[in-house]
Amino acid sequence: MSTTSLQPTIAHELGAAPDVPWQTVVWDDPVNLMTYVTHVFRTYFGYTAEHAERLMLAVHHDGHAVVATGAREQMELHTHALHDYGLWATIRKAPQ
Amino acid sequence: MTARTLVIPLSVIERVQLVALVEQFADLVSDTADASTDPALRRLAPDAYPDDDDATAEFHDLTRTDLLGRRADDAGTVLRMLRADGPLPDVERLDDAGAMTSAPVTLDPHEADAWLRTLAALRLVLASRLGVDTDPDAAGDDPRLFLYEWLGAMLDALVTAVADD
Numbered sequence: 001m002s003t004t005s006l007q008p009t010i011a012h013e014l015g016a017a018p019d020v021p022w023q024t025v026v027w028d029d030p031v032n033l034m035t036y037v038t039h040v041f042r043t044y045f046g047y048t049a050e051h052a053e054r055l056m057l058a059v060h061h062d063g064h065a066v067v068a069t070g071a072r073e074q075m076e077l078h079t080h081a082l083h084d085y086g087l088w089a090t091i092r093k094a095p096q
Numbered sequence: 097m098t099a100r101t102l103v104i105p106l107s108v109i110e111r112v113q114l115v116a117l118v119e120q121f122a123d124l125v126s127d128t129a130d131a132s133t134d135p136a137l138r139r140l141a142p143d144a145y146p147d148d149d150d151a152t153a154e155f156h157d158l159t160r161t162d163l164l165g166r167r168a169d170d171a172g173t174v175l176r177m178l179r180a181d182g183p184l185p186d187v188e189r190l191d192d193a194g195a196m197t198s199a200p201v202t203l204d205p206h207e208a209d210a211w212l213r214t215l216a217a218l219r220l221v222l223a224s225r226l227g228v229d230t231d232p233d234a235a236g237d238d239p240r241l242f243l244y245e246w247l248g249a250m251l252d253a254l255v256t257a258v259a260d261d
Contacts, residue, residue: 030232031223033248035255036216042259049259079144080159084166086216091144091155 021094022075024068028059029088040085041067069094101202102257104211104250109195112187115178117243121218122171125164132156136224140167140217167217173210177201208258215251219244 026037034056041052045067058065067089068078075091082089106114124136131137141160145151178184178201185194203211220229222244227234235241 029229031220031229032216033252033255035252035259036212039212039255039259076144076155076158079155080163083141083144083159083163085213086140086220088139088142089144090142090146091151 020096021069022072023066023092023094024075024078024082025064025090025092026055026059026067026082027064027088027090028062032086032088034060037087040082040087044081044085101204102208102254104201104203104254106199106201107195108185108197108199109187109190111178111199111201112184113243115175115184117218117247118171118174118178118214121214121221122168122175124221125167125171125217128161128164131160131164136221137164139220139224139229140164167214170210170214170217173207174214177203177207205258208254211254212251212258215247215254219247219251222247 037059038049038052038056041047041055042049045052047055055065055067067082068075072091079089079091124134125140128137131141141156141163143152144155144159181199187195222240223229226238226240226244228241228244235244
């Protein structure tokens with residue numbers, strides 16, 4: 001996502017956003033099976049089969065996908081759970 | 097309404113092979129001395145904040161022991177189930193017919209979760225050892241590549257069976 005020269009000015013005027021949302025990102029890896037990743041998205045997040053498959057394909061084709069957004073603590077919870085399933089998940093601040 | 101039971105078709109020799117693999121895996125995740133240096137164990141507890149070593153270290157402190165402990169617990173469940181039908185034969189004394197005798201494992205959906213996570217984690221460890229996590233051709237003619245692919249087929253079949261529920 002590109003930034004315009006306007007954004008740093010706005011950030012400076014308003015100060016750091018107090019509640020920057022965080023994201024849980026899942027990364028493509030050459031080991032985990034697509035069927036397994038879809039299964040994890042479906043059962044852990046409760047997504048429909050279709051949504052879970054779309055998300056898995058996004059990870060696969062784009063190299064990574066945001067699977068959740070929200071408070072940092074919540075993202076850590078999700079990341080811990082996804083690690084428990086063997087997925088490669090990381091946490092980052094949502095790009096502004 | 098009863099929960100559907102799932103079946104993992106295994107021959108006797110496959111049971112013996114799987115027990116050997118899962119035992120090794122259970123030993124690996126139970127000895128956490130090398131948790132931060134062994135690439136296979138690092139893959140089981142990846143860095144959560146790739147650009148922040150402090151945040152990653154804090155996250156590891158909170159989660160790594162738990163993650164490896166749960167891998168050991170799941171592996172224990174799988175081993176108990178594989179051994180539940182009596183002592184496994186001595187491979188040396190198995191003839192072809194004995195080796196190929198059907199010895200399937202039945203599991204309920206709750207037990208399936210332990211199997212799925214164990215098979216997935218076992219594959220991650222094997223891939224790390226084989227080098228195929230970074231280079232698909234790294235394995236060459238390493239005989240463990242067959243095991244890696246075998247576990248993949250088993251995991252795929254089980255995921256499909258669970259999804260049909």
